[in-house]
Amino acid sequence: MSGFKLQSEPRKPCIIFRLNGTLMSMGILSLPLIAFLLSVIISMIKDFEQSTATHCRVWNLFPSISAAISCCTPQRYIWRLLIALHTAPRFMIACMYYNHYMAFSVSGNGVLYQMMVAVNSLLHVLENICLLTLSFVMSHENYGFMLFSLLYMFLTLVVFRWSRSGGPWTPKDLTSYRKKVSLAVFNMSVVIISVYFFFRHNWYCEPGMYSIYSFLEYLVVISNVAFHGTAVYEYGQGELVFCEVPLHKLKAV
Numbered sequence: 001m002s003g004f005k006l007q008s009e010p011r012k013p014c015i016i017f018r019l020n021g022t023l024m025s026m027g028i029l030s031l032p033l034i035a036f037l038l039s040v041i042i043s044m045i046k047d048f049e050q051s052t053a054t055h056c057r058v059w060n061l062f063p064s065i066s067a068a069i070s071c072c073t074p075q076r077y078i079w080r081l082l083i084a085l086h087t088a089p090r091f092m093i094a095c096m097y098y099n100h101y102m103a104f105s106v107s108g109n110g111v112l113y114q115m116m117v118a119v120n121s122l123l124h125v126l127e128n129i130c131l132l133t134l135s136f137v138m139s140h141e142n143y144g145f146m147l148f149s150l151l152y153m154f155l156t157l158v159v160f161r162w163s164r165s166g167g168p169w170t171p172k173d174l175t176s177y178r179k180k181v182s183l184a185v186f187n188m189s190v191v192i193i194s195v196y197f198f199f200r201h202n203w204y205c206e207p208g209m210y211s212i213y214s215f216l217e218y219l220v221v222i223s224n225v226a227f228h229g230t231a232v233y234e235y236g237q238g239e240l241v242f243c244e245v246p247l248h249k250l251k252a253v
Helices: 021-046 048-052 065-070 075-102 110-136 143-163 171-204 209-229 231-235 247-252
Strands: 014-020 239-244
Touching: 014 021, 021 048, 021 065, 021 075, 021 209, 021 231, 048 065, 065 075, 065 209, 075 110, 075 143, 075 231, 110 143, 143 171, 143 209, 171 209, 171 231, 209 231
Parallel strands: none
Antiparallel strands: 014 239
């Protein structure tokens, strides 16, 4: 026993890993953009006819995202790999947003506000699950993802504004909210326009109509990623920290 020395004082928390909030947000959000761009570009260069083919058998310039990520390899595996890396941290961000909004003291019905925060977090998770399902089950129907994405954007605007009702807005809050509103309105508008071209293609089988729909689909994805990117205003100045905490301190939390 003489070779061992008992520690008289509890160990202090030891930081194992830390990551800047802005770097974390940009890294997570860059993955679906890279996956999307690589899949579309490779499909247009390597598998143009197969990725742009539709039941109408008319000329098209751009492949839809569902065709680009599922028709051929290596696009399929690039998309799956990067989306898998992207979605895991997204579940963590959904929890972070839940805690972020729940920390505010709001005016009005606090119980209703807490319910809306919980539903908003659930929509965030469901959007993420639909993205995983779309990637690995390879469904050409992305209606679930679109629905949860639009609902999440709309409810986020409501929750964000309500969360700041108990005090003055900071310049960062105002910038974040304005960007959220602009991106949400743009996204919803493009979705509505894309639906028109989707049905026009299916009804009339006109050359190029599906390409317009596909291009609008690209804008939907980019604006969706940009909307989630506004998280940098909430977490950009913080850090994600992994640390070793003594057990007695963990129990006290």
